[in-house]
Amino acid sequence: MQMNHSTSRRQFAIGLGMGAASLATSLSIAEQPVASLKGRIKKSLKFGMIGGELKSESLEEKFKAAKAAGFEGVEFNAPGFDVAAVKQAIDATGFPVDGSVVGNHWKIRHTDPDPAIRQQALDSLKQALKDTHAVGGDTVLLVVGHGKDGPEEEIWKRSVENIRQAVPLAEELGMTIAIENVWNQFCYSHSGPLETQTADKLARYCDEFESPHVAMQFDLGNHWKYGPTGDWIRTLGHRVVKLDIKGFSRETGKFCHIGKGDVDWADVRAALTEIDFKGWCAAEVGGGGAKRLAEVSANMSEVFGL
Numbered sequence: 001m002q003m004n005h006s007t008s009r010r011q012f013a014i015g016l017g018m019g020a021a022s023l024a025t026s027l028s029i030a031e032q033p034v035a036s037l038k039g040r041i042k043k044s045l046k047f048g049m050i051g052g053e054l055k056s057e058s059l060e061e062k063f064k065a066a067k068a069a070g071f072e073g074v075e076f077n078a079p080g081f082d083v084a085a086v087k088q089a090i091d092a093t094g095f096p097v098d099g100s101v102v103g104n105h106w107k108i109r110h111t112d113p114d115p116a117i118r119q120q121a122l123d124s125l126k127q128a129l130k131d132t133h134a135v136g137g138d139t140v141l142l143v144v145g146h147g148k149d150g151p152e153e154e155i156w157k158r159s160v161e162n163i164r165q166a167v168p169l170a171e172e173l174g175m176t177i178a179i180e181n182v183w184n185q186f187c188y189s190h191s192g193p194l195e196t197q198t199a200d201k202l203a204r205y206c207d208e209f210e211s212p213h214v215a216m217q218f219d220l221g222n223h224w225k226y227g228p229t230g231d232w233i234r235t236l237g238h239r240v241v242k243l244d245i246k247g248f249s250r251e252t253g254k255f256c257h258i259g260k261g262d263v264d265w266a267d268v269r270a271a272l273t274e275i276d277f278k279g280w281c282a283a284e285v286g287g288g289g290a291k292r293l294a295e296v297s298a299n300m301s302e303v304f305g306l
Helices: 005-016 059-068 085-093 115-134 152-164 165-174 199-209 231-238 265-274 290-304
Strands: 041-044 075-078 097-100 139-141 176-180 212-219 239-246 248-249 253-255 279-283
Touching: 005 152, 005 212, 041 290, 059 139, 059 290, 075 115, 085 115, 085 139, 097 115, 115 139, 115 152, 115 165, 115 290, 139 239, 165 176, 176 199, 176 239, 199 231, 231 239, 231 290, 265 290, 279 290
Parallel strands: 041 075, 041 279, 075 097, 097 139, 139 176, 176 212, 212 239, 239 279
Antiparallel strands: 248 253
């Protein structure tokens, strides 16, 4: 019987034993067949990663260091950064801010049962959209809330109603609210079996907004815990507008350096090619000075075949 591509991949992985790395990940990255994503991936990083000996440097010098390390853009937490200072640093270095991350979205949530908290979450999202647009970015990454705030059906409706109020502003500014897949116990089971986890609920959640200005910033490391990352990418498809990257090991249950652990990078490359992904990918790992930033940039190039 002919099986669809996604199902066959998932069943193949299950057959090998989901607790162990697949055949592809048993090889070193250098030994895996490389589907190069050169020309498709633009490397970004979270601003907070620029540290070490660079911590006391000016914004302009930090941008120059990230650029020298091989990055092409940066993401700030928003709201809260100095718009004028960031614009000045961009002009001086030619190093863009491609997007931002809502800095308080774990604490001030769109799923919170308190309407006053939800209003604060909405205000933060709207301001982040305005500030990010002002410095030339086009996305605001958002964690929509947490499963601890109530039954899934209830917090689904609550968060959609709240976030939807920011969509007209996103459309007006040409911005995208980029929902991140995180360990927030919403739209998937944090302790559920790997063979039953899919991205179907996340896809439906995005579609609930009925706007291309609400999409996904898909974290490649976060969901290796729940199932084949490539299959999640294939299910989300066109909804994936940006990526985050980190390593993860199922053996230890911990995050790790990009390229370490057992993420199936060969299948990630294949899946991103299949959905015709072209865009930014932001590193979200431990940072440091110039040497560490260059290492992270090189790790990204290796796993993507850049």
